[in-house]
Amino acid sequence: MNMFYLEFIKHGRKLAEDRGINWDIPLDSDGMAADGIGWNLTIAAGDTPPPSYYLRDFTSDKRTVEILKQEEMSNENFLLPFLVLSKAWQDLVKAAVANQLFYRKNSPTHVSNNIIRPLKVIATCAFNTEPWALGLNDLVFAIKIGTKIQASGKLGDLIKGIVKTIIDVEHIADACPLYPSLPMNRLLITNNRARCTKSVDELLNDLGTRKRAERLPERRAFWELVRIIFTEKPKTLTDEFRFTALKVLLTCGLRIGEAVLLPADWKRTKEHFDHRGRPAGELGGYSSTLMLRHFAEKQKTDDSAILVESFQYVPEMFTDLLTEALDRAVRISQPFRETLRLQVETGRTLPWYDKKEFVRVTDLYPRLTGNPFWLTLEADYISSIVNAYRDDFSPEVLHNLREKQTLQYKEGSEITLSTALYAYLHRLRSNIKDGKTAIRFYRPDGSIMPIKSRMLWGEVCLNIGELEGHIQRDTPTKIPDTLPLKLENGIFQPWEFMFLMPKRSVAEERDGRICDVTRYFSVGIPDPVFLDCALGDKVTFESIFERYGETEDDRKLTLKSHSLRHLQNTELFRLGVADTIITKRYNRRSVAQSYEYDHRSLAEELDQIELPPNIEISLGEKATIAAKMIKAGKATGPIVEAFKRIQQLEGDDAAFQYLRGEADGFHATPFGHCFNSFTVDPCPKNLECFAGCRHLTATNLPSNRKYLLKLEERFSTALEAAKSRSSKSIGRDNQIRHAQDRLDAVHALLATPDGEKVFPDGPDFSLSPQPGSVLDE
Structure with a gap:
């Protein structure tokens, strides 16, 4: 253990304790902190969920362990890494998190993905070595394993970044500096054909070879994406919002986080006049231009949790398309916006009822689950309602459905509650029996209904105060996103966002039905995973290629959202747009950044x-x-x-x-x-x-x-x-x-850099050798 390691840990501990965060995290035998004990990085950074990132898992990286098993399968003496990281590695992870989050002001997303994960991979690969004893071989091995985990090389690069920015800068290891000795990867060889075998025409065609073409979207995936979002009918409300956000990515080149967090009040127009006050349209120009209001990322603010307002001009060719798509998204999400605003203003989860009120479960079921079907109805009728709603996502369809079910239930002629409602109530009853929740069943007059008595479910009521407590305590993933976000000058309320989503809407996402946006209480703000999954970048959920692809090959396609930004940036360069205008359009701080996105051929x-x-x-x-x-x-x-x-x-x-x-x-x-x-x-x-x-x-x-x-x-x-x-x-x-x-x-x-001579002092082979005498050298 060296003094630099100790100082780094001391600094990290002070940063955490100054913010009231407990440094010592009690862990169970599996290396996990109990709920509520670990660090909530999102809250600690002053950010607003979603998403929420935590530091509570101090076990070995599971994917790394799997790769190590495969690598060392033939080695009988190989011992698997310890399940729980050593105390020294735990302290290093916590200190690195505190340093990045509170001192360098990086975002919780960056800390979770780019700091914690690669550090755990290094710790797992060097499980017999403490941080200060790390050597070059340990890190080279960790990079090798990281590259096997992610074939793109991203994780391997993150490990190199950890070595450069933490281990070397803070002199954690006795052998520092280690970064200059790490291997630097080069481009993979994918074309084995020698260039010298090509014809003159083929060699000249290499002028059309693009720089770093791998950062652009793959041709087939790009055109399949265009076909889907412009011609396919969305099967769910969530897909409707995904299609709209993807249209924004495609036409405006925003970052994925910027497209997801668009404000509902997105539209701005700017009028243009000449020096005499005449509209520019009368002189051959445009009298007005449309601007997209959004929140720009990577603006180097002191607080990464602050939303930075920015505006981007929308090209005239995309004005009608974007206006129609975004106005439609605002209209469709308006019921969620009203629900969330009422929840924020009242501070209540179920603000439609008084806390002392007793409400029938048949009325609460659509509020709690989002499922509008609480009676047993004919399959053809349910299908017609689902199709009618998906045609235009009109709330009127949901209002009519609710009135019809209420009227049928009052008439009482051979009407039964739906199977889904019965299953929901039986689970709730089991939780009450097992003491897993504090709520109770009541009669309409407010008297308690014995849990072991025969239930007439249509008459069962719940107390709203108890139900709100149950939601807050026992179903944390359904709590609405009501916390405000910080602006540079003021706050931004969550109901002011354009895309508001039903949280855990099982009826829609799993059962192929619809979500009652007019009544469902659990409203959330989407995060970038909302689009990453849609494009197949995250394999956890079904992508839109899998859901809407026409052929088997189409359904296997994936696309990275950021490649669309690279594509538009390159196209603007190709069309001769000034680099200063491109830089301003994408909220960059230097022109050099724009050229990193330039993939034009020579x-x-x-x-x-x-x-x-x-x-x-x-x-x-x-x-x-x-x-x-x-x-x-x-x-x-x-x-x-x-x-x-x-x-x-x-x-x-x-x-x-x-x-x-x-x-x-x-x-x-x-x-x-x-x-x-x-x-x-x-x-x-x-x-x-x-x-x-x-x-x-x-x-x-x-x-x-x-x-x-x-x-x-x-x-x-x-x-x-x-x-x-x-x-x-x-x-x-x-x-x-x-x-x-x-x-x-x-x-x-x-x-040798592009455009420079490789051998400036080399021989001129174009000159014929001059004959000399035996005396000439």
């Missing part, structure tokens, strides 16, 4: 570079590409140097005239771009550019890197094979030297 980037029309016509296609690459700073070489020199000395016309004559000097090679003319003689090295030729310019295109990584693997194999031979001949030494030189050259090419 050809699309060159399309945005303008040359004078007369020059572009005179140059021709190939020379125009070369001119644009020079202007964009994407090319170097002797032709580029000569072009710039002539441009400086003799002007643009002479420079472009020179470039037209040297148009064949632009070559797309399997390794990068070459700007050297081979008009008379072919390349003397047969495009073995990585031999150190000074004309080679790095591109960092994925296709180039894949081929280079393949070469790296081949040269490494050849080098190892040469070194393994026992021969001491000159030929062996030559083979080793040749392979080592080429391997070093490939490494240099992989490490």
Whole structure:
């Protein structure tokens, strides 16, 4: 144990205790804290649920243990990790959480996903090692296991981040710094075809290869998503809201959390006039524009729990589509909005009744479960009601259904209560018998009904005060989300959100029926999981692809919500929108952030570079590409140097005239771009550019890197094979030297930034060797 570890734990303990949080968490034998004992990270950070994140599980990471079992199955001496983390690891996790949550002001979501999970993976992999004794091998092994858990590499990257930002920065381990020695992953090789086997046309087509194309949505999944949300009829109220939120993601490029937490009062318009006060529409522009009010994330505020209000202009082509979808969502969720507002203003769970009132269970059942069918009705009639409601989600259908059931029950002619209502009441009766709840059954006059007596369920009543206590105490997952959220100047009430959802509406989600939005008491605010599940990013629930896909392959599709933001950002760049406008549109703080979302191909980037029309016509296609690459700073070489020199000395016309004559000097090679003319003689090295030729310019295109990584693997194999031979001949030494030189050259090419020379001081292989005498060196 070192002093830095002790200081980090001491600082974390003080941060927690200053906020009244108990540092010592009693655990059971399984390493879990009892309900109400662990840390509620959401409440501790001053945030408002949902979602709620907790620190109460100090067991080994279960998925890591499963992978370790598979890894060490053949090792008879392998011992499974201890179920409960050691005291030192528990303290490190708590200190890291306190530091991130209270000192660095990160969100509970970030702490739960990006701090606690990777720390537990490290602790599980190094179960025989305390934090201060961690070594490089422990962390490399943890990264390896993390990559096996998540094939995307995300968890492995999070483990590296923990090493860099916590273990190294706080000097937790005696062997720090450890991060610089960790392996850095490179792109996977998925295309085994050598670039040198392609034709000239295929090589030129590599100009269309996109940068980091894996961050864009997969083509089939994207178009299937478009088909579903614009043509399919939602099967549930929840799906209706999901479709609307996905339309927002698609048309506005918001982050998933921003789309989920849209305010009901979303619409803003801005009028545009000229300097004389005339509407811009009279002058060929737009007289008004629509803006989407939303709450922007990642705005670097002092408190991560604060909602930061922002506005985004809606493109004219999406105005009608978005207005129709969002206005419809506001209308459909209005009954929930009224319910939640009444609950917030009264501080009551069931504000429609007096606390001392005794209400029949037949009236309370739709309030408590959301199921509007409490009588036994014909299947065809129930189906017609479900279809009628889903056509437009009109509350009028629910009102008519309730009036008809009430009238039928009063008439009493062969009417029985529904099976679902009987099952609900029998469960409640069993809980009362077992002492699991404090509520009791009453007669309409308020007298207590003996629990063992024969029940006439239509006459059974519940006391509202007791029922509210039961809900708060025994059904915490159904408590409405009534806590206000903080704005920069004021508060934002939960009923002001657009998307309000029924919590645990079993009748709708599981039984294929509908939820009575006019009566159900349990109203919640959705969280990002609401959309992650819809897109298949979370496998816990059925995705919209599984529910609405036409074919078996369609139902297996998944899509990441953030890829839609990457797609729109790239499209705006491709259409020539200024990077400053793109940055402002997406609430970013620097233009550089926007370029992280730029996945244009080189050809699309060159399309945005303008040359004078007369020059572009005179140059021709190939020379125009070369001119644009020079202007964009994407090319170097002797032709580029000569072009710039002539441009400086003799002007643009002479420079472009020179470039037209040297148009064949632009070559797309399997390794990068070459700007050297081979008009008379072919390349003397047969495009073995990585031999150190000074004309080679790095591109960092994925296709180039894949081929280079393949070469790296081949040269490494050849080098190892040469070194393994026992021969001491000159030929062996030559083979080793040749392979080592080429391997070093490939490494240099992989490490060179886009558009820069790889070997600026290398030989010019385009020059023919001059004959010399025996005296020449």
